[in-house]
Amino acid sequence: MENVNIKKLAKELNLSVSTVSKALHDSYEIKAETKEKVLALAKQLNYQPNPFASSLRRNSSKTIAVVIPEIAHNFFSLVINGIESVAEDLKYHVLIYITHEIPEKEEQIIKHLLNGRVDGVLISSSGSTNNNAHYHELIQKGIPFVFFDRAIFDIDAPRVITDDYQAGFQATEHLINRECKNFVFLSLSNQMSAINHRKDGFEAALRHHHVNQSNIHILEAGTDETLSFQLIRNFLKPLPELLGIFSSVEKLAVQTYHICKEIDIQIPKQLKIISFSNLPTAALLNPALSTLTQPAFSIGKEAAKLLFQRIKNKGKIQNMTSLPQLVLNSTLFIRESTQI
């Protein structure tokens, strides 16, 4: 009546527990006939091995954690899809942790993961507050992890990122070509690698085209929605001439659209905007939004592949020095929002 475990199988078959276990794992020590019997009964009784007993003994959980800033975000959902596609193949389980962009929460989550609950971690950092201790603890504990999109470059761990600098440069040059005179970079915070690289590309392009510093603006919108709305609205209130906005994240572009609608600014006539985004509706917006689109699914897939490779090689000689950094390319989609 109770749960069916190895002991029960063993008793039923007049075998020892060890024999049954070995049979289930197709050990060479067990003869084919016995294996068949065991497998047959296991199937018949619908035997399901207790994952905790197994994990405890083998010291491996067949589980990975994904730590992301937020989930209601096209980019991260797509990344998870990519991760899941790999994990599923390898029969791994995926735990999701959301930091809500709060570095302290990320720290707390990672610290919790030190207990061995997972075999590896995929992280998109919520911005370091100069406190990288938790990453070092992961390394010390020998728990493999891989950064994606938002990496901490000080930490010796593989990362899967995109060509943010080049994309930023390209997007900005596009705005310049479309005769913008004033330029805004919408940032979430200055603590996130990917966003900073985009900003670097933005600034480099403007320098390269000798744009005057006084025509260049950086808005750090932060993660509070109300505040960022206000910040952007205030900036747009006396609308700078021929304004070109480069939004580092989708959310801020969407907010800008809402504000433009609200205070009746015409895109692209009075304001041009291009944004990093994985919006499936970018082409359907009014006007269609020009985007830099990251290969989100691939990012997740490649990051997961890297992680599983690390997990597999855990016993092997530490080749930690060879730090793989995979850089994927974003794609520029020019649409109406940056038309002349």
Place this chain on the structure above:
Amino acid sequence: MENVNIKKLAKELNLSVSTVSKALHDSYEIKAETKEKVLALAKQLNYQPNPFASSLRRNSSKTIAVVIPEIAHNFFSLVINGIESVAEDLKYHVLIYITHEIPEKEEQIIKHLLNGRVDGVLISSSGSTNNNAHYHELIQKGIPFVFFDRAIFDIDAPRVITDDYQAGFQATEHLINRECKNFVFLSLSNQMSAINHRKDGFEAALRHHHVNQSNIHILEAGTDETLSFQLIRNFLKPLPELLGIFSSVEKLAVQTYHICKEIDIQIPKQLKIISFSNLPTAALLNPALSTLTQPAFSIGKEAAKLLFQRIKNKGKIQNMTSLPQLVLNSTLFIRESTQI
């Protein structure tokens, strides 16, 4: 040098393993002084209890599973956010499984979860193929689960759903009031409770207003994107007069928008459309999309609360007969896509 476990703490403090364990759990058997010592050393050595040993012994995992059809979907991401908000409070972990709308995959996932890996399951069903065996196995194993959005009504489990029938009725009446003469219901499949209820509301409204059957069309688009594009495109090719579309899911509305753009159908002039959707950009589309918006976050939150309540009461007398069904309301947002 090695992992710090209870045994190590015990040795260090000249205490027994049991005493340390009890101290860590603040047992009344242990005097305050000893507790303090244990806690202090635990903190100092950064002791983290092994979750598998604990789970094995207590037969509880502090983990729940969320089984969803897809993740790159605003509705489900928001639901997860709601779930996570509750789980985090209760220090539970959240495993995510994606069925990709394939009932067999759902079945396989659920069967796997029978091994006790999780204390409970939240499910949005991928449509039953008349095979509910896996749900019955969950019940038999005593693993609590709660349906959300897409429930299987034959199964005796709590569910958190929305007023799909009423919403469908309301949306359809809205299309009727806007003088549509032909009506289309865009469905994913006829195996999903929520979608069928929406369809029932759709049909009831049309009956109520004496709309001729020949002006009513049901399109089952299925989950294959290419196929559904074709199906919709073909239907729109000789465009029925004064067409009103009620899309049961966001994705199909977005596809319809793409097609209208492609073959130059003007919304709302030639075609009016309203859709269930949690798109943050619904108001920014060209034209702004009228939507029925489900309280996705609340759905997740309430479903999780229900589940945790079930988990907590697991030992108690089975009040399984009292089947809680929580019905939340969707909100109708009328926008340009259904203007006259």
Place this chain on the structure above:
DNA sequence: TTTAATTACGAAATCGTTTTCGTAATGATA
């Protein structure tokens, strides 16, 4: 035929916690 190797299994330790049960030592009660 004797010895060595192989085959096929079982006993028992182990993973780290939790929990039951037992018991010294102390304090309270009659």
Place this chain on the structure above:
DNA sequence: TATCATTACGAAAACGATTTCGTAATTAAA
């Protein structure tokens, strides 16, 4: 003072699977 209750702890048995090690029985090699 004798008895009982309480306090504060320890020994050991779980939880279920894995793995090491040992060993009969059989087969192969010398």
